[in-house]
Amino acid sequence: GCANDGGSGSGDASGDGDKPYIALISKGFQHQFWQAVKAGAEQAAEEFDVEISFEGPDTEADVDQQIQMLQTALDKSPAAIGFAALDSQAAGPLLQQAKDSNIPVIAFDSGVESDIPLTTAATDNLAAAAEAAKHMADAVGHEGKVALVVHDQTSVTGQQRRDGFVEYLEENEPNIEIVDIQYGGGDQAKSADLAKAIIAAHPDLKGIYGSNEGSAIGVVQAVKELGVDPATLAVVGFDSGQAQMDAIRDGLMLGAITQNPVGIGYETVKAAVAAINGETLPKTIDTGFFWYDASNIDDEEIQAVLYE
Amino acid sequence: MTPTTADRTSAPQPAGTPSTEAFAAIEAGKPRLAWLRGSLQQLLAAASLIVIVVFFSIASPHFFTANNLISILTAATVTGILALGTTFVIITGGIDLSIGTGMVLCGVMAGVFLTYWGWPLWAGVAATIVFGGLLGLINGMNVSILGIPPFIATLGMMLIAAGLSLVISGTKPIYFNDTPEFQQIMNLSIIPGVRFPLGVVIFVVMIVIAAVVLSKTLIGRYAFSIGSNEQATSLSGVNVRRWKIVIYTMAGLFVGLAGVLSASRLSSAQPTGGMGLELEAIAAVVIGGTSLQGGKGSIIGTVIGALIMAVLTNGLRIISVPQEWQSVAVGIVILVAVYLDMLRRRRA
Amino acid sequence: MTPTTADRTSAPQPAGTPSTEAFAAIEAGKPRLAWLRGSLQQLLAAASLIVIVVFFSIASPHFFTANNLISILTAATVTGILALGTTFVIITGGIDLSIGTGMVLCGVMAGVFLTYWGWPLWAGVAATIVFGGLLGLINGMNVSILGIPPFIATLGMMLIAAGLSLVISGTKPIYFNDTPEFQQIMNLSIIPGVRFPLGVVIFVVMIVIAAVVLSKTLIGRYAFSIGSNEQATSLSGVNVRRWKIVIYTMAGLFVGLAGVLSASRLSSAQPTGGMGLELEAIAAVVIGGTSLQGGKGSIIGTVIGALIMAVLTNGLRIISVPQEWQSVAVGIVILVAVYLDMLRRRRA
Amino acid sequence: MTALLELEGMSKGFPGVQALDDVRLDLRHGEVLALVGENGAGKSTLMKLLAGIYEPDAGTIRLNGRELRIDGPRHAQELGIAIIHQEFNLMPDLTIAQNIFIGRERRVAGTFLDERALNRRARELFDRLGLALDPTERVERLTVARQQMVEIAKALSFDARVLIMDEPTAALNDAEVDVLFGLIERFRTPDTGVIYISHRMEELSRISDRITVLRDGRYIDTLVTADTDQREVISLMVGRPIEGESRPAPRTAPGEPVLTVTGLSTKHLLKDVSFEARAGEILGFAGLMGAGRTEVARAVVGADRRTAGTVTLHGRQVQIQNPADAARLGIGYLSEDRKQLGVLLERSVRENIVLASLRDYVRGVFVSDRRIESTGREYVQKLRIKTPSTAQLVQNLSGGNQQKVVIAKWLAKDCDVLIFDEPTRGIDVGAKDEIHGLLRELAAQGKAIIVISSELPEVLRLSDRIAVMAEGRLTAVLDNADATQENLMEYATRFSAEGTITR
Numbered sequence A: 001g002c003a004n005d006g007g008s009g010s011g012d013a014s015g016d017g018d019k020p021y022i023a024l025i026s027k028g029f030q031h032q033f034w035q036a037v038k039a040g041a042e043q044a045a046e047e048f049d050v051e052i053s054f055e056g057p058d059t060e061a062d063v064d065q066q067i068q069m070l071q072t073a074l075d076k077s078p079a080a081i082g083f084a085a086l087d088s089q090a091a092g093p094l095l096q097q098a099k100d101s102n103i104p105v106i107a108f109d110s111g112v113e114s115d116i117p118l119t120t121a122a123t124d125n126l127a128a129a130a131e132a133a134k135h136m137a138d139a140v141g142h143e144g145k146v147a148l149v150v151h152d153q154t155s156v157t158g159q160q161r162r163d164g165f166v167e168y169l170e171e172n173e174p175n176i177e178i179v180d181i182q183y184g185g186g187d188q189a190k191s192a193d194l195a196k197a198i199i200a201a202h203p204d205l206k207g208i209y210g211s212n213e214g215s216a217i218g219v220v221q222a223v224k225e226l227g228v229d230p231a232t233l234a235v236v237g238f239d240s241g242q243a244q245m246d247a248i249r250d251g252l253m254l255g256a257i258t259q260n261p262v263g264i265g266y267e268t269v270k271a272a273v274a275a276i277n278g279e280t281l282p283k284t285i286d287t288g289f290f291w292y293d294a295s296n297i298d299d300e301e302i303q304a305v306l307y308e
Numbered sequence B, C: 001m002t003p004t005t006a007d008r009t010s011a012p013q014p015a016g017t018p019s020t021e022a023f024a025a026i027e028a029g030k031p032r033l034a035w036l037r038g039s040l041q042q043l044l045a046a047a048s049l050i051v052i053v054v055f056f057s058i059a060s061p062h063f064f065t066a067n068n069l070i071s072i073l074t075a076a077t078v079t080g081i082l083a084l085g086t087t088f089v090i091i092t093g094g095i096d097l098s099i100g101t102g103m104v105l106c107g108v109m110a111g112v113f114l115t116y117w118g119w120p121l122w123a124g125v126a127a128t129i130v131f132g133g134l135l136g137l138i139n140g141m142n143v144s145i146l147g148i149p150p151f152i153a154t155l156g157m158m159l160i161a162a163g164l165s166l167v168i169s170g171t172k173p174i175y176f177n178d179t180p181e182f183q184q185i186m187n188l189s190i191i192p193g194v195r196f197p198l199g200v201v202i203f204v205v206m207i208v209i210a211a212v213v214l215s216k217t218l219i220g221r222y223a224f225s226i227g228s229n230e231q232a233t234s235l236s237g238v239n240v241r242r243w244k245i246v247i248y249t250m251a252g253l254f255v256g257l258a259g260v261l262s263a264s265r266l267s268s269a270q271p272t273g274g275m276g277l278e279l280e281a282i283a284a285v286v287i288g289g290t291s292l293q294g295g296k297g298s299i300i301g302t303v304i305g306a307l308i309m310a311v312l313t314n315g316l317r318i319i320s321v322p323q324e325w326q327s328v329a330v331g332i333v334i335l336v337a338v339y340l341d342m343l344r345r346r347r348a
Numbered sequence D: 001m002t003a004l005l006e007l008e009g010m011s012k013g014f015p016g017v018q019a020l021d022d023v024r025l026d027l028r029h030g031e032v033l034a035l036v037g038e039n040g041a042g043k044s045t046l047m048k049l050l051a052g053i054y055e056p057d058a059g060t061i062r063l064n065g066r067e068l069r070i071d072g073p074r075h076a077q078e079l080g081i082a083i084i085h086q087e088f089n090l091m092p093d094l095t096i097a098q099n100i101f102i103g104r105e106r107r108v109a110g111t112f113l114d115e116r117a118l119n120r121r122a123r124e125l126f127d128r129l130g131l132a133l134d135p136t137e138r139v140e141r142l143t144v145a146r147q148q149m150v151e152i153a154k155a156l157s158f159d160a161r162v163l164i165m166d167e168p169t170a171a172l173n174d175a176e177v178d179v180l181f182g183l184i185e186r187f188r189t190p191d192t193g194v195i196y197i198s199h200r201m202e203e204l205s206r207i208s209d210r211i212t213v214l215r216d217g218r219y220i221d222t223l224v225t226a227d228t229d230q231r232e233v234i235s236l237m238v239g240r241p242i243e244g245e246s247r248p249a250p251r252t253a254p255g256e257p258v259l260t261v262t263g264l265s266t267k268h269l270l271k272d273v274s275f276e277a278r279a280g281e282i283l284g285f286a287g288l289m290g291a292g293r294t295e296v297a298r299a300v301v302g303a304d305r306r307t308a309g310t311v312t313l314h315g316r317q318v319q320i321q322n323p324a325d326a327a328r329l330g331i332g333y334l335s336e337d338r339k340q341l342g343v344l345l346e347r348s349v350r351e352n353i354v355l356a357s358l359r360d361y362v363r364g365v366f367v368s369d370r371r372i373e374s375t376g377r378e379y380v381q382k383l384r385i386k387t388p389s390t391a392q393l394v395q396n397l398s399g400g401n402q403q404k405v406v407i408a409k410w411l412a413k414d415c416d417v418l419i420f421d422e423p424t425r426g427i428d429v430g431a432k433d434e435i436h437g438l439l440r441e442l443a444a445q446g447k448a449i450i451v452i453s454s455e456l457p458e459v460l461r462l463s464d465r466i467a468v469m470a471e472g473r474l475t476a477v478l479d480n481a482d483a484t485q486e487n488l489m490e491y492a493t494r495f496s497a498e499g500t501i502t503r
């Protein structure tokens, strides 16, 4: 069956419905991360008794598709909009249109560079990636070669998770060399194939960082297929998901950063409700991130932000 | 290319061999009538489109509103313009897979001309369209001089364009901050009060131009002829190579224009994406009844195909069909629409 | 003047440029010798592949190592198996766009059979392959009974499969925790000490099976006939509709197997992705010399095509070409390889 | 006075075949020069050299005494050489007018096409030539004969000095042949000349002034038609004498009916066609162009939809939905349209020969290439198919040899009923005799053979009984003894319902 689409059954809610309708346009919908955001949003929708819909383009390269989704959402005259922009400027005219129609906009995930959104519920990706780099540095003994498998080279999250990692190492770890940065589109098989090529090209590689769920699992897969000893090659990941959690428990992966996607979804809807009610909101809502590894993976606090 | 069994049975030919005069008589009133008959059938071809529109109008009060219909046309504009150019290529029996990423590259080039190099608006736009033509020219030469099969020639171009967009833009979007008028090309409201964007007007103009070129000029005539029987066309003394190059180049000009419009719409040149757009555009062409074997096709069909796709995508969102079901629904509707269209033609 | 290289040309070939087969045929009535000559030429077709391999071997010491070569084969396995099945479809003059997302759907079904329903391993795997055949069967019936053009029929299936994968899996990966042996299908090391995965062996076995089916059975013979002249084949008393269904169904079985292998490799059924894989597989087929017009093609060519793609992707990464340049390089190499192959054939 | 066109020392080789070897030919002003030779003698190849399709390996071409090279089809057109190819070169998706004037469209304001003007020009042309063609009709809807008329009209629409016709009458009826000869006579002026290729010997004396004979790619001789006996030409062509023609002796005991067709009708043409074909006999079908003979055959084998009618085989009524059903029941149909519906051009000779009977070559699941090769070779020898090997692609064979391949395809399959639609189209006199012999042999084995032919002499020579069609109806079934060219023509032109008969 189809997973929790309870809230999005009827699109007529906004016009004549009893409940206020909030349209959420995310950057994707197929990945576990976005499904977790959706789950958080639905949780809040239940709690605050509002109607929501949750949509995102097929890939994070599809700016145009996202703009069309935003356009369609506006045409449905919602009470509020939650928006995670793939490109803030590209969405400019539509955001202006929302403002002109007095539809409050709440930004989430990486945010929207504009003063129209009332607030932003997001992870600080630069800081999160730096945290991953710190753990990587510890694991490789502060020297040697490391490589990155990043999910995307043009999206803001891809760039921030790359740059946060790279900048931390450049500033703090003079003896660590970054030998390669490759992009696998978040596709597991493709990421696995390219991680294998990186490992082949650098036999003395000491660590690889995968910047999202698909990239990280791909790296783990590469390590598995090549039979590399996990003790000699540290793998650091991002986000959660069953496969990554298993890899950490099995010792194939050192650890990973997890955001709080459920929190992002929840806070977005909560802020939207507040905005509908005319309340004032803080400029940003930091939903936080966490490092987890074999030592703390079963902690209650961590389990709450992981998803399978 | 060759008449199918079905065609043969369906072809309505009077028995016997009428005399010359009889032919002359039939001739007298024929072209007009035949044209009427032809366009009536085209209108019938739009039946699926109408059914879909009616369905969504009943399903949601938000669908059949001026604003939403304009949104649909806006959404159809870029794919539609790509599909128009590709129609010519497909009629010759070729294919162009490079239109999606080619369009993205053209958008990036618009950014280079206008933002990096600071050219005036008109020059930047013109240069971008010409650049699209250049991509098409290369495709055309690869196909017709080097003899590389169109699928491969344009697949290569698709990959090259995808890479070059990233290289040239430095993997970052380029914004048109110095030429704020640029975004008006797509977005300017031409009717005060109503949000009727200039881009849609451009789309309509391009439809008319494409239709005229296809039916009234040598380009169209030779496109049909080449797709119908390339060898015979060549033996008739037509310079098939040259005309193929012309046709691919023309398709490239459409790609350039689509690049301008999509960048204008987003007020930025996004260096990624575009991959998959070619399938969407080709689907619009084929749904519109143009044959991938070449020799058969029409502009109005392509427009209907593009509209079917745009209406479906929009309508399913408007009635809030869960996203995972949307592509299932689109797939089924495409199958049914094309099947009904086949039936109609077989019966006709 | 050289009439175009379009393969379909039925009229006389230009002076001094007969086809390879004609050349081989001079061995008047000696099929064995002709075969030898034919396969020698196929080996020559691999020249581009060899050049690329040599280039990368020189460029990096890490390229020509046992481990890396195995990585390349592993990477080629899934696309390669898809390409094998598609070769048959393309030889009939058809196309199958549904193989990418169809494969994803098959993976999800493997998860349903094995994890949700707890079937034993062999049953789950068999059922998945059969399920792939079912998808192919539907494609085949749409194409041959309803008469929907292959491009549209399989495009519809592509969208439907993409949606159903998400619906059935609940947009979550399905893990094979209850059947840990499942991941051995792809990953089991068959040679102790060396990591030579079972999946690659399966790939090789499938190559052999496909080659035999294509050259030695009615399926292959009729695929060529249908692609060469469908109407003449039909009038010769061949049940073209039925054989087309058989061929699409067979391609579907390959899709099912690819679904098993890709899910096995990741020990999970990922419900997303697959889109774009069809172009990659079709590209492998066409690079291998199979004509999209139908009537011409070979399994060995497809394998070479798949290897060229896999070697390129791997090699460019090994020598650390910046990623934005990689797709440019792949595009150029594909163009050049196919162009040289055309030259060789024209000369032969 | 110099000749209009002179060829000297022309040679052209293909891999494994020397198609032409030191051939010469001269065409005088105002004459019709016939070019004859067996299938594969090199006639079409020689003409393709003139049309700029092939480049000669050696040889000189002189037009009005001026030596020249022909660079391509366009150049040939500009030099005033127009050609009707043996195989059609038409664009099926375009209209007749568009086909005729392709590459020569006139434009308004330098840009726009004027469809009306184009159709007007075409209609003027047809009026001038006296052809009944509708300029706006799409070519894919035309029968083979009409396509041939379009090709002829196209060639005559050029302002040509040299007109080359490669077997223009192969698909034509006597009536249309008369029209064509009229056109040729009108074309012939003191400035022009015609090269005319045909396998129909009786035409040569009617139309040609001189006859040039080729054999095995070599020049043999040129004869003045008026002083030459037909038999002499044939023996020069074939290198041996050929038996005269004779009509079959009346059969004493008519065989059992094998195929019985009753009340066959189709949506557009056929009305209530009933006939039977008996074991051991050849049933001929005669009629004018478009009379519906092809349509009868197609409807019987299920290639076209029937609106009414039953087919009975060996006394049992059968359901035939498609040609596969027919083939399974032992009914074979050889199409008149060789290129579109007959051969697989890009496949080998042997593959084509076994296409209809491929199932017989399967051992277990595998196809036996060795047995295919031996069958292929058997028929190559039996029908004298001129090819370097059975692996040769059919597209590299001469037209007549391609036709032999199609015939071989049906001979190789064991059918009870064989329907041959224009089986000897493009086949030389010698081979025609042999094929007639083979058909007789098959009939003698107890099969029912149906032959559709537009050549009345062939129908008369071959058939035990003759069915005549007009406007989709069967107007007569005659015993051979009662049939003459005259009464067949009379039945073929019965254009109203009154003459319709059953059986």
Ligand SMILES: Nc1ncnc2c1ncn2[C@@H]1O[C@H](COP(=O)(O)OP(=O)(O)OP(=O)(O)O)[C@@H](O)[C@H]1O
Pocket: C012, C013, C018, D014, D015, D017, D018, D019, D037, D038, D039, D040, D041, D042, D043, D044, D045, D046, D086, D386, D387, D395, D396, D397, D398, D399, D400, D401, D426, D428
């Ligand atoms: N493209 C080609 N490749 C190889 N062989 C060829 C090619 N074209 C013609 N031939 C061979 O050249 C020879 C002469 O062929 P051509 O078509 O000129 O014969 P023809 O006299 O026109 O015969 P027909 O009466 O059957 O039309 C034949 O043996 C034929 O097989």
Ligand SMILES: Nc1ncnc2c1ncn2[C@@H]1O[C@H](COP(=O)(O)OP(=O)(O)OP(=O)(O)O)[C@@H](O)[C@H]1O
Pocket: B003, B007, B008, B009, B011, B012, B013, B014, B015, B016, D140, D141, D142, D143, D144, D145, D146, D269, D287, D288, D289, D290, D291, D292, D293, D294, D295, D296, D336, D454
């Ligand atoms: N593909 C087609 N589409 C439409 N009409 C056709 C087609 N083929 C044949 N016809 C029509 O069917 C009628 C009968 O054609 P058919 O081929 O059966 O005649 P025929 O007696 O075999 O004569 P011939 O073959 O010499 O033209 C003609 O009026 C013809 O125009």
Ligand SMILES: [Mg+2]
Pocket: D043, D044, D045, D086, D166, D398, D399, D400
């Ligand atoms: Mg010939």
Ligand SMILES: [Mg+2]
Pocket: D293, D294, D295, D336, D421
């Ligand atoms: Mg006929």
